[in-house]
Amino acid sequence: METRVALIGIIIEDLEAVEKLNLILHEYGQYIIGRMGIPYREKDINIISVVIDANADIISTLAGKLGMQKGVNVKTVYSKK
Template sequence: MKKRIGSVAVVVEKREKVSDRINKILSEHADCIIGRMGIPSAEHGLSMISLIVEGTSDQIGAMTGQLGNLPGVNLKSALTSVQVP
């Protein structure tokens, strides 16, 4: 299966309850994360994480599935049609 480039937007409510689990999942899938940016929003009581990813659909799906199952975590992912070797 070919690797594809994409992005994942993660919005976290009540960061203090899930931040350890989020970081563990991201560390386990570090091989498909090209870039990561985290932005806290005290005004809204949220944290946002933006990921640029490169991997197979299965790899990225495994990561987003684990993240999406955490309480208070909402995400959207988009994979481009660009394939990389």
């Protein structure tokens, strides 16, 4: 099955969601190329960028699971290739 590269942008506004979010990301670790987390203490939020290479169903499922968490906002951008 064809894979695509995507960037999943995550903003965490409820710090209680961090542990569950990390567990979900760990489940999909085999597809993750890299991730970067930035704590923005002045706004009391965390920003995470996750780059993934997987088929569209897996990317969509991961983004959906992340977005269902309370206090978590998620957007996904797909590469054209």
